[in-house]
Amino acid sequence: MSPPNKIRPAKRFIxxxxxxxxxxxxxxxxxxxxxxxxTKDRCANExxxxxxxxxxxxxxxx
Amino acid sequence: MNRIxxxxxxxxxxxxxxxxxxxxxxxxxxxHRSLIPRSNPSLSRKKDYLKDDVAIKTIERLGFITxxxxxxxxxxxxxxxxxxxLCITEDxxxxxxxxxxxxxxxxxxxxxxxxxxxIKELVxxxxxxxxxxxxxxxxxxxxxxxxxxxxxxxxxxxNHEVLKENEYDAVISNxxxxxINNLPQTLANINKVLKPDGLFMGTLYGGDTLYELRxxxxxxxxxxxxxxxxxxxxxxxxxxxxxLLNRAGFGMLTIDAQDIVxxxxxxxxxxxxxxxxxxxxxxxxxxxxxxxxxxxxxxxxIYKSLHGEVHDGEVTLPATFNVIFMIGxxxxxxxxxxxxxxxxxxxxxxxx
Numbered sequence: 186m187s188p189p190n191k192i193r194p195a196k197r198f199i200x201x202x203x204x205x206x207x208x209x210x211x212x213x214x215x216x217x218x219x220x221x222x223x224t225k226d227r228c229a230n231e232x233x234x235x236x237x238x239x240x241x242x243x244x245x246x247x
Numbered sequence: 248m249n250r251i252x253x254x255x256x257x258x259x260x261x262x263x264x265x266x267x268x269x270x271x272x273x274x275x276x277x278x279h280r281s282l283i284p285r286s287n288p289s290l291s292r293k294k295d296y297l298k299d300d301v302a303i304k305t306i307e308r309l310g311f312i313t314x315x316x317x318x319x320x321x322x323x324x325x326x327x328x329x330x331x332x333l334c335i336t337e338d339x340x341x342x343x344x345x346x347x348x349x350x351x352x353x354x355x356x357x358x359x360x361x362x363x364x365x366i367k368e369l370v371x372x373x374x375x376x377x378x379x380x381x382x383x384x385x386x387x388x389x390x391x392x393x394x395x396x397x398x399x400x401x402x403x404x405x406n407h408e409v410l411k412e413n414e415y416d417a418v419i420s421n422x423x424x425x426x427i428n429n430l431p432q433t434l435a436n437i438n439k440v441l442k443p444d445g446l447f448m449g450t451l452y453g454g455d456t457l458y459e460l461r462x463x464x465x466x467x468x469x470x471x472x473x474x475x476x477x478x479x480x481x482x483x484x485x486x487x488x489x490x491l492l493n494r495a496g497f498g499m500l501t502i503d504a505q506d507i508v509x510x511x512x513x514x515x516x517x518x519x520x521x522x523x524x525x526x527x528x529x530x531x532x533x534x535x536x537x538x539x540x541x542x543x544x545x546x547x548x549i550y551k552s553l554h555g556e557v558h559d560g561e562v563t564l565p566a567t568f569n570v571i572f573m574i575g576x577x578x579x580x581x582x583x584x585x586x587x588x589x590x591x592x593x594x595x596x597x598x599x
Contacts, residue, residue: 214552216552235544
């Protein structure tokens with residue numbers, strides 16, 4: 186276990202996604218509207234926009 | 248040719264008995280539960296909140312039991328939250344608290360004292376040595392007048408020498424039975440170590456526990472990958488508990504369930520970290536062991552949209568823990584029983 190004040194990679198990753206709250210919210214709303222009949226890539230457009238924003242925050246693609 | 252066919256088609260009864268369908272990886276679970284208590288005990292202590300809460304509820308319930316409790320087994324005791332809460336007297340604040348709450352705290356302190364006095368020997372049994380001995384030097388245990396024994400052993404194999412038949416007046420077990428593969432057998436074993444008319448009081452995480460996390464991960468995997476994998480344990484439903492306890496030989500059952508909702512997690516990772524520190528991360532045998540970043544990102548947003556709570560403009564995530572409380576008594580000759588069929592003297596028709 187890392188010392189408490191060192192941020193773990195997963196935590197840093199999710200924290201940088203918080204700066205993309207708007208596009209993330211659009212993705213979440215798309216899922217919310219479609220959750221009864223979910224299929225693969227149903228919200229791909231929204232997710233790709235969100236992912237691009239997070240990658241920009243991180244400074245690297247993932 | 249004939250012989251080969253025989254070998255493939257026949258299954259001896261003996262081998263059927265030995266094959267047990269395992270869901271949980273007990274070895275991995277043992278590592279999960281031991282890691283943080285060993286490497287960072289103070290961090291581990293910070294995440295005792297659920298165990299402490301349930302231990303207090305158990306004490307409140309034990310307060311109603313008038314039977315002797317000379318020898319008690321705490322089965323799957325973790326660090327000993329039961330002992331700790333039994334020994335620590337609750338502070339009663341002088342202000343800002345209403346009278347009913349003051350009375351409740353006073354009653355709780357009274358219950359703690361009386362139960363402490365009743366237990367002559369407490370045996371704490373757990374598979375993780377690091378967790379069991381984490382608080383062995385704590386000062387609070389000094390107020391406990393009886394003898395405390397800490398025993399390391401496998402809960403599922405149930406082969407330790409302290410687990411003798413007809414030995415215990417009461418067995419309690421808090422929040423650890425949900426990692427047992429063969430729950431019917433383990434409950435039957437607990438029944439065996441009880442004295443006749445002995446009390447079993449247990450709690451475990453039930454069906455709707457972490458449903459927010461489960462559904463978010465499922466939707467995220469479905470949308471990103473097109474399929475789902477087991478991320479959250481399968482859990483017992485409250486409807487099945489009665490049947491399970493009956494099969495294990497318990498009578499006069501009392502079963503109820505309670506939702507404990509822990510709110511305020513900023514994101515899905517914080518919740519998973521808490522679970523990890525508690526030693527409650529995924530240990531399903533068929534788990535994938537890896538969560539793609541795409542799915543993680545998606546699940547976090549879905550969690551926020553579907554279940555998020557808004558406080559002062561910030562979205563926080565709640566996590567529900569559905570705790571099932573069960574009380575059962577080992578059957579005995581001198582227990583009150585229902586009268587036999589057809590022995591009623593009064594016709595209900597005359598009354599209704």
